[in-house]
Amino acid sequence: MYRYDPHDMAIVQQRAAQFRGQVKRRLDGEISEDEFKPLRLQNGLYMQLHAYMLRVAIPYGLLSSAQVRQLAHIARTYDKGYAHFTTRQNVQFNWPRLEDVPSILDDLAAVEMHAIQTSGNCVRNITSDPFAGVAGDEIADPRPYCEILRQWSTFHPEFAFLPRKFKIAVTGAKRDRAAVAFHDIGLRIVEAAGGGIAFQVIVGGGLGRTPMVGPVIREELPERDLLSYVEAILRVYNRYGRRDNKFKARIKILVDAMGTEAFAAEVEAEWREIQDGGLVLDPGEVDRVRRHFTAPDYLDLPEDPSVLEAPTLMDPDFRRWVAGNVMPHRRPGYRSVVLSLKNGELPPGDATHHQLDAVADLADEYGFGEIVVTHRQNLVFPDVEVRRLHGLWQKLHRLGFATPNVDKLTDIISCPGLDYCTLANARSIPIAQAINRRLDDLDTLFDVGELHLNISGCINACGHHHIGHIGILGINKAGEEYYQLMVGGSNSDDASLATVLGRAFSADDIVGAVETVLRTYLTLREHEDERFLDATRRLGLEPFKEALYGTHP
Amino acid sequence: MPGFVISANRVHDGSVVYLDPERRWTSRLAAAATVPAKDQDALIAWARTQEALVCDPHAIKVRDGDDGPEPVDTKQRIRAAGPEATLESLGFLRAATPTAPVHRAEVEA
Numbered sequence: 001m002y003r004y005d006p007h008d009m010a011i012v013q014q015r016a017a018q019f020r021g022q023v024k025r026r027l028d029g030e031i032s033e034d035e036f037k038p039l040r041l042q043n044g045l046y047m048q049l050h051a052y053m054l055r056v057a058i059p060y061g062l063l064s065s066a067q068v069r070q071l072a073h074i075a076r077t078y079d080k081g082y083a084h085f086t087t088r089q090n091v092q093f094n095w096p097r098l099e100d101v102p103s104i105l106d107d108l109a110a111v112e113m114h115a116i117q118t119s120g121n122c123v124r125n126i127t128s129d130p131f132a133g134v135a136g137d138e139i140a141d142p143r144p145y146c147e148i149l150r151q152w153s154t155f156h157p158e159f160a161f162l163p164r165k166f167k168i169a170v171t172g173a174k175r176d177r178a179a180v181a182f183h184d185i186g187l188r189i190v191e192a193a194g195g196g197i198a199f200q201v202i203v204g205g206g207l208g209r210t211p212m213v214g215p216v217i218r219e220e221l222p223e224r225d226l227l228s229y230v231e232a233i234l235r236v237y238n239r240y241g242r243r244d245n246k247f248k249a250r251i252k253i254l255v256d257a258m259g260t261e262a263f264a265a266e267v268e269a270e271w272r273e274i275q276d277g278g279l280v281l282d283p284g285e286v287d288r289v290r291r292h293f294t295a296p297d298y299l300d301l302p303e304d305p306s307v308l309e310a311p312t313l314m315d316p317d318f319r320r321w322v323a324g325n326v327m328p329h330r331r332p333g334y335r336s337v338v339l340s341l342k343n344g345e346l347p348p349g350d351a352t353h354h355q356l357d358a359v360a361d362l363a364d365e366y367g368f369g370e371i372v373v374t375h376r377q378n379l380v381f382p383d384v385e386v387r388r389l390h391g392l393w394q395k396l397h398r399l400g401f402a403t404p405n406v407d408k409l410t411d412i413i414s415c416p417g418l419d420y421c422t423l424a425n426a427r428s429i430p431i432a433q434a435i436n437r438r439l440d441d442l443d444t445l446f447d448v449g450e451l452h453l454n455i456s457g458c459i460n461a462c463g464h465h466h467i468g469h470i471g472i473l474g475i476n477k478a479g480e481e482y483y484q485l486m487v488g489g490s491n492s493d494d495a496s497l498a499t500v501l502g503r504a505f506s507a508d509d510i511v512g513a514v515e516t517v518l519r520t521y522l523t524l525r526e527h528e529d530e531r532f533l534d535a536t537r538r539l540g541l542e543p544f545k546e547a548l549y550g551t552h553p
Numbered sequence: 554m555p556g557f558v559i560s561a562n563r564v565h566d567g568s569v570v571y572l573d574p575e576r577r578w579t580s581r582l583a584a585a586a587t588v589p590a591k592d593q594d595a596l597i598a599w600a601r602t603q604e605a606l607v608c609d610p611h612a613i614k615v616r617d618g619d620d621g622p623e624p625v626d627t628k629q630r631i632r633a634a635g636p637e638a639t640l641e642s643l644g645f646l647r648a649a650t651p652t653a654p655v656h657r658a659e660v661e662a
Contacts, residue, residue: 027565029605047609049632051567070655077651097566107654418628419636425628430637479626 001062001370002147002292004112011155012109015116019043020102027099044115045101048420054093054101055118056108060128060146060170061089061373065360068371070111072356078104083356085341085349087413087464088167089127089373090118094420116154121162123153123234127169129177130374133293134382136330140189140197142172144290145226148281152227159234163241164249166234167206179375181205181214181495182467184251185233192220199226203233203263204255205495207461212252213495217264223286225271228279232271236263296368296383301333307387317404321393324404333386339379339401340411344436346400347429348414349377358399366392375464376413376452378406409443409451409518410436413464417457417474418481424457426474426481426507431455434511442518451532452491453514467491469533470517471498472510483510487517487544488536499541502549513548520547555616556587559596560629561607569632570607572596578607582633583621 004012019039026036040046044055056071063071071091075083078100079093086092096104108114117124126146133141149168153159159166171178172189180186186202198220205214221229233251240258242248255263308322327336339359342348351359363371363381366388372380379401384392396402405411412435415421417428432455442448454468458475465471467489475482482504489498505513518532520543525535536544559572570578571585576599579585588596593612600610613629615622624630631637 033564033604033608047562047567049628050569050635064660066655066660073652073654077654099565110657111655111660418631427631427637476627479628481627 001064002059002143002289008112009109012105012112012114012116015043015114016102016105016109019105023098023102038120040101041119042116043101043105044118045096045098046119047422048094049418049422050420051095052098052101053420054096054104054115055086056091056093056113056115057118057125058090058113058373059150060126060132060143061130061375062143063371063373064111065363065369065371067111067113068356068360068363070107070113072353072360074104074107075356076353082350082352084347084416085351085373085377085379087375087377087415087462088125089130089375090125091373092416094416120160121164121166122160123149123156123162123166123168126150126153127167127178127183127375129171129173130372130380131177131327131336131382132172132372133295134329134331134334134336135173135177136328137174138172138330139174139191140172141290141293142170142178142187142189143293144286145172145187145189145199146170147289147292148227148286149230152230152279159238162234162238163243164246164251166237166251168230176492176495179464179467179491179495182207182211182464182491183214184237185230186214187226190220192222196223198222201229201233203267204252204260206250206252207464207466208250209247209459210250210253211461211466211497212256213497214252215255215260217260217267224281224283225275226281228274228277229267229271231279232267232274235270236266240266295331296370298331298334298383299385301331301385301387303332305386308389313390317397318390318393320404321397321402322389324408325402325406326389327380329383331383335384335386335389337381337384337389337392337396338374338406339381339396340403340405341378341401342405342411342436343400343403344410344433344440347416347419348412348432351379355399355401358395359401362392362395362399376407376411378411405443407450407452409448409453410440411452412436413452413454413468415456415463417455417463421457421462423460424474425459425476426457426483428455428457428463428472428474431472431474431483431507431510435514438511439515439518442515447528448518448522449529449531452489454489464491465489466497467495468498469531469536470514472514473500475504477504481507483507485510485513485517485548487541488533490533494533501541501545516547517544520544554587555614556589556622557593557612558582558585558587558615558622558624559593559600559610560585560613560632561600561603561610564604564606564608572600578603582624585622587615587622 169183170187182205188200192198201218202214414428414432418424455472456463456465471486473484486498574586
């Protein structure tokens with residue numbers, strides 16, 4: 001993984017020292033909240049419903065075991081003993097005291113982490129495929145390009161005050177696991193017609209108040225032009241983006257208003273001015289960064305899945321886990337393992353300090369000390385030997401991270417919702433837990449199959465409800481929590497937005513409504529292999545509306 | 554008595570506080586002063602002079618409850634009661650003892 005050079009280290013240490021002074025002045029009453037607020041937000045420190053919240057950046061979701069141990073230390077020393085992994089592959093602490101935050105930033109800096117640009121109208125954490133570097137369908141490893149973009153965007157003076165926040169995702173695989181169509185800029189590495197690689201450039205996707213599937217504005221961008229082209233996009237956005245209306249300030253609104261062709265023409269014109277300037281990506285520089293992501297010291301192992309067929313390994317729980325949570329790997333004899341943080345008891349994405357310490361130890365024992373955060377709020381061990389899967393499973397099982405539900409009904413994405421968030425209209429976590437308790441049996445009985453159920457507590461859509469196969473959106477009706485139910489969203493190659501089925505349900509009724517939708521699917525699916533998403537696309541909304549509302553939608 | 558309570562977040566830890574009848578900040582909603590709508594603006598203006606202690610003062614609508622004022626709005630009820638689903642409430646956390654951080658030298662080793 002990328003290791004800080006002295007320049008990187010100096011930046012984060014200086015930033016932490018600077019914030020220590022700012023916090024002292026605030027606590028001493030020397031600066032007002034109005035003066036302090038932009039300073040704390042530039043360091044990822046929000047004020048939430050009950051306390052401050054510190055959001056820590058995890059570039060493209062990649063962590064070392066030492067970093068995870070430090071997160072555990074921060075959780076138990078400065079917080080209430082747990083951390084929350086987010087849909088943007090970041091981690092949040094929900095209860096830090098203001099006076100402790102500078103020390104937290106010092107501890108983060110010691111392990112090459114920070115909270116810079118995790119808030120504000122700037123380029124946020126660059127996200128990627130959680131299986132980057134090990135996926136069998138990968139054209140090229142996206143992480144060196146994520147890192148190059150991270151370095152380019154960190155403290156970029158021209159883009160520190162954009163019209164609104166700006167999110168970039170990069171994938172290098174044939175199958176999109178980074179939701180690139182729903183980012184301000186989505187970059188897909190493709191095989192260039194003339195050989196080598198190029199980037200397909202998608203601009204203006206997003207969720208929130210106005211969800212949009214981003215259009216492609218360039219099919220093949222040469223590697224050398226990556227930074228200059230992205231800079232041109234941001235310049236066009238900075239020039240024309242709506243600063244007069246927060247709700248219309250994201251680039252998706254600009255692209256939609258201008259039209260894709262007109263927007264692309266503006267970008268191309270701007271790009272021609274800077275194409276051959278200082279941002280040309282030198283192959284030597286790409287190689288320098290790429291060397292941080294070279295393959296670890298894999299053993300020469302045969303690809304022999306029969307090692308999992310031994311009579312001693314016939315435990316049905318282990319079989320289900322292998323089928324659900326163990327993913328293919330490009331290297332013979334290895335697999336990637338998804339640690340489910342959705343065991344039905346913990347809030348989705350939460351991990352205690354004990355669990356974080358254990359995860360760090362297991363990453364060292366069973367892998368190469370690397371852990372990846374997924375946008376579905378789970379963790380990944382990228383490199384596990386097939387022959388050691390059973391031993392790892394036993395330990396993950398004891399840890400509560402071996403629930404075999406990855407990409408299944410109970411692998412629920414949930415934002416913190418009104419339990420924590422000032423923006424939320426309704427709670428998300430208790431709904432996720434209630435669905436898990438009530439419908440886990442249904443999944444076991446009928447094998448519902450692949451199903452993404454995503455819950456957001458408000459229209460800002462941190463829980464990605466628009467792109468769940470089933471989406472739930474919390475709303476406020478006369479001061480009470482209600483929930484809209486929608487179906488048909490997808491975040492992958494068949495990107496689509498979910499459609500609301502009808503009137504919202506109360507907190508007491510939403511779980512039953514989800515069950516009704518699932519039972520309708522189970523009744524009407526053509527065969528057991530027809531996925532929920534495919535069935536909804538074939539059937540349309542009417543059977544689900546009929547089941548939920550009868551003749552009164 | 555239906556009315557309003559002035560609330561804010563403490564600067565040092567962000568915790569929720571309410572203004573009591575003696576114009577002191579308390580974490581107990583039951584001890585908060587319920588005031589009529591006409592007094593809101595003056596009290597919020599006064600609360601803003603307290604910004605070394607609290608931030609974002611605002612008025613919340615309350616009604617009479619069994620234990621003093623009770624927020625009318627769900628958001629304020631949750632804000633007063635705390636998160637429903639915390640790991641503490643679920644029994645997952647033992648008391649956390651502070652530890653020494655991972656030091657830079659260990660990472661570089």
